[in-house]
Amino acid sequence: MEKNRTTEEEGVIRQVWMMFASIKLSIIVLLLLAATSVVGTLIPQKPGARPEAGEGLWSQISSFLYLHDMYNSWWFQLLLLLLAVNLIVCSLERLPAVWRWVRKTPRPPRAERVRKLDNAAVFVLKEDMDKAEKKALDALGGWGIRTGVERDGDARLVHGEFGRWTRLGVYGVHLSVLLLLAGGLVGSLFGFSGFVNIPEGDTAHEIRLRGGAGTKDTGFSIRCDSFYVGFYPDGTPREYRSTLTLLDRDGEEILTQDIRVNHPLTYQGVRMYQSSYGTAAARSVSLKLIPEEGEPILMTGEVREPFSVPFTDGHIVLMNFMDNFQLRGHRLGPTFLGFYESAEGKRETLVLPRRHPGFDRMRMGERGFAIEINDYEPLYFTGLQVSKDPGVGLVYLGFTLMLLGCWVVFYLSHRRIFVLLERREDGSVEYTLGGTANRGHHALKQRLVKIEENLKKA
Amino acid sequence: MNSSLILSIVTFVYGAAALLYISAWIFQKPLWGKGATALLWAGFLGNTAGFCLRWAESYQMGIGRIPLSNLYESLVFFSLTMAALYLFVEWKTGRREVGAFFGPLIFLAIAYASLSPNISDQIRPLVPALKSNWLTIHVVTCFLGYAGFALAFATSIMFLIHPGEGSNRGWRTRFPAPEVLDDLTYRMVVFGFLFLSLGIISGSVWANSAWGSYWSWDPKETWSLITWIIYAVLLHVRLMRSWTGKKIAWLSILGFAAVMFTYFGVNFLPGLHSYGSF
Numbered sequence: 001m002e003k004n005r006t007t008e009e010e011g012v013i014r015q016v017w018m019m020f021a022s023i024k025l026s027i028i029v030l031l032l033l034a035a036t037s038v039v040g041t042l043i044p045q046k047p048g049a050r051p052e053a054g055e056g057l058w059s060q061i062s063s064f065l066y067l068h069d070m071y072n073s074w075w076f077q078l079l080l081l082l083l084a085v086n087l088i089v090c091s092l093e094r095l096p097a098v099w100r101w102v103r104k105t106p107r108p109p110r111a112e113r114v115r116k117l118d119n120a121a122v123f124v125l126k127e128d129m130d131k132a133e134k135k136a137l138d139a140l141g142g143w144g145i146r147t148g149v150e151r152d153g154d155a156r157l158v159h160g161e162f163g164r165w166t167r168l169g170v171y172g173v174h175l176s177v178l179l180l181l182a183g184g185l186v187g188s189l190f191g192f193s194g195f196v197n198i199p200e201g202d203t204a205h206e207i208r209l210r211g212g213a214g215t216k217d218t219g220f221s222i223r224c225d226s227f228y229v230g231f232y233p234d235g236t237p238r239e240y241r242s243t244l245t246l247l248d249r250d251g252e253e254i255l256t257q258d259i260r261v262n263h264p265l266t267y268q269g270v271r272m273y274q275s276s277y278g279t280a281a282a283r284s285v286s287l288k289l290i291p292e293e294g295e296p297i298l299m300t301g302e303v304r305e306p307f308s309v310p311f312t313d314g315h316i317v318l319m320n321f322m323d324n325f326q327l328r329g330h331r332l333g334p335t336f337l338g339f340y341e342s343a344e345g346k347r348e349t350l351v352l353p354r355r356h357p358g359f360d361r362m363r364m365g366e367r368g369f370a371i372e373i374n375d376y377e378p379l380y381f382t383g384l385q386v387s388k389d390p391g392v393g394l395v396y397l398g399f400t401l402m403l404l405g406c407w408v409v410f411y412l413s414h415r416r417i418f419v420l421l422e423r424r425e426d427g428s429v430e431y432t433l434g435g436t437a438n439r440g441h442h443a444l445k446q447r448l449v450k451i452e453e454n455l456k457k458a
Numbered sequence: 459m460n461s462s463l464i465l466s467i468v469t470f471v472y473g474a475a476a477l478l479y480i481s482a483w484i485f486q487k488p489l490w491g492k493g494a495t496a497l498l499w500a501g502f503l504g505n506t507a508g509f510c511l512r513w514a515e516s517y518q519m520g521i522g523r524i525p526l527s528n529l530y531e532s533l534v535f536f537s538l539t540m541a542a543l544y545l546f547v548e549w550k551t552g553r554r555e556v557g558a559f560f561g562p563l564i565f566l567a568i569a570y571a572s573l574s575p576n577i578s579d580q581i582r583p584l585v586p587a588l589k590s591n592w593l594t595i596h597v598v599t600c601f602l603g604y605a606g607f608a609l610a611f612a613t614s615i616m617f618l619i620h621p622g623e624g625s626n627r628g629w630r631t632r633f634p635a636p637e638v639l640d641d642l643t644y645r646m647v648v649f650g651f652l653f654l655s656l657g658i659i660s661g662s663v664w665a666n667s668a669w670g671s672y673w674s675w676d677p678k679e680t681w682s683l684i685t686w687i688i689y690a691v692l693l694h695v696r697l698m699r700s701w702t703g704k705k706i707a708w709l710s711i712l713g714f715a716a717v718m719f720t721y722f723g724v725n726f727l728p729g730l731h732s733y734g735s736f
């Protein structure tokens with residue numbers, strides 16, 4: 001009884017093992033990954049967001065299945081895990097047998113088997129046996145090919161073998177997929193990714209993590225020395241460039257470097273990417289004052305410094321610059337906010353959008369003149385993406401292995417080619433040429449035709 | 459003479475070549491077939507010339523970039539890769555019937571670029587995100603992959619409408635034998651798969667240097683992965699389960715549908731790859 005139960009248990013374990021080793025499971029998991037990935041491209045993804053489960057059934061389901069962030073959901077990760085287990089088990093199941101193949105030098109076949117190969121070609125040449133043997137050896141030889149000769153009475157078998165190791169190619173591809181998954185896991189466990197906006201001249205050492213996951217200290221400070229944006233004549237942006245200086249905890253400068261899109265800065269595994277920019281403040285402003293009668297005048301000054309108005313003896317103070325000011329739901333773009341104080345001391349709020357010069361004219365009331373922003377010199381902020389991903393090395397290793405593995409699987413094979421030489425009564429030699437391959441029979445056939453041509457040459 | 463004009467002429471040359479391939483096959487005129495090949499070569503050379511001229515024009519405009527960065531340029535290049543691959547396969551196999559099915563695809567891609575009013579043929583400067591040597595590698599490998607899958611699509615269709623060997627009725631028997639078509643489908647899928655892998659990988663390495671993440675589940679990325687998975691499944695069932703014939707042909711058609719969605723359909727979804735959509 002006891003023994004029976006163990007064998008029964010072993011049977012069940014074996015069955016589960018074989019299920020994980022099956023190609024059927026691989027295909028089902030791959031197709032499920034493909035099918036569910038479609039869903040994520042149709043429903044907008046908001047990684048990190050955690051919408052509350054609402055009242056309706058749909059929102060309950062959607063929340064349970066993480067449809068707003070499905071590539072990070074429990075079930076998608078489970079599918080990836082299933083793929084990894086499947087790859088490992090099916091490789092472990094098949095690898096030992098393949099390894100024995102690869103280790104063992106196969107014995108040359110008997111003459112009978114060579115004659116029965118379905119690609120065997122037979123032809124007769126009038127020549128000496130030793131010369132034929134040498135010619136056959138030359139025809140089979142080449143880079144990475146192991147050749148040999150078996151002599152059995154009047155018959156000789158010249159054989160060549162290539163690429164026993166190529167039988168391992170498919171496991172290289174499987175390993176590469178595992179490396180990609182492992183790299184992704186390492187990145188999500190030990191890496192981070194976030195953003196920081198730094199105005200020119202300012203320093204930051206904390207970033208906002210992606211998906212609202214709080215902030216993170218990078219371990220060093222980043223100072224934005226300057227930011228530059230260049231345009232093509234048609235107004236398309238040509239280049240965004242930030243000059244960054246990294247500082248250690250004590251404020252000592254470590255290095256200064258320019259970064260551009262596609263040219264990040266890496267320090268201690270942390271990479272800083274040029275991601276966005278904007279205007280943080282105005283260095284100086286040029287105002288255009290337009291009286292109801294007479295010529296307009298231009299005045300240049302700074303934010304928070306009063307501008308004296310010659311025609312009223314009052315003054316203007318600009319308090320604030322907003323990169324994208326919104327007034328009652330209207331986006332006004334870059335806008336200065338401030339006030340006008342008349343000679344009598346009466347204050348009036350000013351809203352001066354750069355792109356809408358007529359805005360103040362409509363509101364100027366009894367002031368007697370209108371104000372426009374003629375120009376301003378912006379103080380930019382640079383938007384950096386700051387991230388660290390220690391899994392990238394594994395992923396790149398996986399990429400390399402996948403390409404090499406696919407090349408081996410699709411274009412190389414374990415090939416054995418035989419030339420059987422038998423002396424005929426009239427003194428000539430009968431050649432039987434054939435070969436075997438574990439895949440790529442078409443390519444083998446072409447190779448055999450080539451060899452036959454070479455053998456028939458004098 | 460500018461590149462747009464040359465490429466418009468090439469469109470008609472490709473169209474004529476496709477018509478001649480179809481006529482040669484239906485009316486069994488080997489000489490017409492040779493003419494079709496000559497026309498396709500002419501189209502291919504013109505296509506290459508147009509591509510290079512557009513490159514030179516961008517330097518004259520002070521922009522100076524390889525013409526591979528918007529929908530117009532990618533369609534022109536798609537025709538170029540398809541024509542190159544087809545001419546190579548025709549030279550290797552010595553069969554012209556595939557041209558009757560594949561020629562129209564070569565024509566359609568460039569015709570869409572030249573004739574659609576929604577696609578601008580203006581040379582625009584590169585935005586900073588696209589200024590990278592990876593652009594060339596990424597686009598060239600992806601479109602070689604697409605060309606392989608497109609040719610596999612054509613041979614799969616031919617396989618499915620082939621009445622079977624031995625049947626001696628009708629125009630469809632003038633196809634290459636079913637096993638030849640099946641083998642060609644497989645080879646083209648392998649070619650496409652290798653280049654799609656290279657394309658995805660180069661894109662991923664590029665994304666890591668431009669955006670700081672090698673994979674972002676952007677719709678185009680995701681759809682290229684879906685495409686990759688479909689062809690990976692095709693290769694597995696073929697090599698491990700010895701599937702051939704009809705089942706492989708249908709899978710290859712499904713894969714090509716995914717390729718087309720990756721190329722065009724994704725433009726209707728929001729994402730990082732918006733460059734290619736206009």
